[in-house]
Amino acid sequence: xxKPAKPVPPSLRxxxxxxxxxxxxxxxxxxxxxxxxxxxxxxxxxxxxxxHKVYSQDLVRGIDDFFGSDPANQTNPARIEAFLQQNFxxxxxxxxxxxxxxxxxxxxxxLLTATVERLALVMRPQSYLLAFFTxxxxxxxxxSHDFRLVDDKTIRVSxxxxxxxxxxxxxxxxxxxxxxxxxxxxxLTRDNLRExxxxx
Amino acid sequence: MTPSFAAAPQSTATIGKSVKVVGKIFAKEDLYVDGDxxxxxxxxxxxxxxxxxxxxxxxxxxxxxxxxxxVQGNVETSDKVDLRKDAKLVGNITTARISIEDGAVFxxxxxxxxxxxxxxxxxxxxxxxxxxxxxxxxxxxxxTKS
Numbered sequence: 001x002x003k004p005a006k007p008v009p010p011s012l013r014x015x016x017x018x019x020x021x022x023x024x025x026x027x028x029x030x031x032x033x034x035x036x037x038x039x040x041x042x043x044x045x046x047x048x049x050x051x052h053k054v055y056s057q058d059l060v061r062g063i064d065d066f067f068g069s070d071p072a073n074q075t076n077p078a079r080i081e082a083f084l085q086q087n088f089x090x091x092x093x094x095x096x097x098x099x100x101x102x103x104x105x106x107x108x109x110x111l112l113t114a115t116v117e118r119l120a121l122v123m124r125p126q127s128y129l130l131a132f133f134t135x136x137x138x139x140x141x142x143x144s145h146d147f148r149l150v151d152d153k154t155i156r157v158s159x160x161x162x163x164x165x166x167x168x169x170x171x172x173x174x175x176x177x178x179x180x181x182x183x184x185x186x187x188l189t190r191d192n193l194r195e196x197x198x199x200x
Numbered sequence: 201m202t203p204s205f206a207a208a209p210q211s212t213a214t215i216g217k218s219v220k221v222v223g224k225i226f227a228k229e230d231l232y233v234d235g236d237x238x239x240x241x242x243x244x245x246x247x248x249x250x251x252x253x254x255x256x257x258x259x260x261x262x263x264x265x266x267x268x269x270x271v272q273g274n275v276e277t278s279d280k281v282d283l284r285k286d287a288k289l290v291g292n293i294t295t296a297r298i299s300i301e302d303g304a305v306f307x308x309x310x311x312x313x314x315x316x317x318x319x320x321x322x323x324x325x326x327x328x329x330x331x332x333x334x335x336x337x338x339x340x341x342x343x344t345k346s
Contacts, residue, residue, distance in 0.1 A: 038305070038306075039300050039304060044300060056308065057307045058305065062307075
């Protein structure tokens with residue numbers, strides 16, 4: 001991952017996808033929520049105060065630790081299975097919500113497909129995942145972000161650095177990617193980010 | 201000579217950075233681990249601190265845990281878990297309160313449990329009728345800002 005040339009200050013932004021995610025789990029407590037932003041006090045506070053059990057991991061860091069930062073390394077089936085074992089070792093139908101943030105866009109198509117398959121397995125039917133993808137196409141590198149929950153519809157975003165995306169994402173290939181899921185809903189934002197809320 | 205457990209309840213036992221312990225550690229005083237531990241650590245009434253050089257591959261059960269070094273194992277405390285900025289914890293946390301500094305690396309689950317209210321009543325042979333289950337939100341406790 002390449003650090004940004006000039007540090008970009010964190011910014012607050014509303015998130016329709018996040019709002020939808022929390023709307024879908026409103027009035028329910030005791031859910032198991034996987035947050036892939038990495039452990040931080042803001043996210044943990046918000047989720048815990050809503051009465052949920054939090055599973056936390058930094059998935060982008062996990063990808064780097066396992067494969068390095070080049071998506072081309074992410075094609076070996078045995079390595080992919082080991083990665084899934086290490087990062088998504090949850091019982092079937094056990095997760096009630098997954099906040100993936102922008103982690104999926106840094107996966108090679110082979111790893112991405114395997115990861116989404118695994119998510120479909122470990123997520124409970126009718127549960128939701130939230131993922132962000134850049135809407136800009138044909139870019140050699142896209143920013144990777146750190147995501148902090150401010151409230152149930154606002155996030156604080158700061159840039160972690162620039163990385164090569166695993167592939168180009170548009171609505172059609174995202175629909176295909178989440179074909180096993182029940183529904184896919186897109187929110188295109190002004191800052192060229194495609195927020196995707198997917199129902200298992 | 202009075203056993204140290206009774207004589208110095210506030211003292212801290214230390215595992216230095218050149219020490220490796222394999223097995224079960226049970227302490228009745230605070231414990232500072234700056235070396236290697238493989239096994240289990242139990243100090244239900246006291247605090248465990250894993251220092252910057254500490255490398256623990258063990259489940260930890262304590263009143264309070266402060267992690268500065270590395271832990272691979274589950275951490276269960278009755279009061280608080282404190283992950284400092286250079287901490288690395290792979291395992292599940294069960295606690296009443298949690299504090300995570302920026303920079304700490306954590307992979308696992310966080311289960312917040314409200315501390316049990318200690319009853320002064322004596323135990324009777326016939327248990328009272330079980331009260332209605334509290335909703336999960338009520339048992340979620342609170343997380344604190346670091």
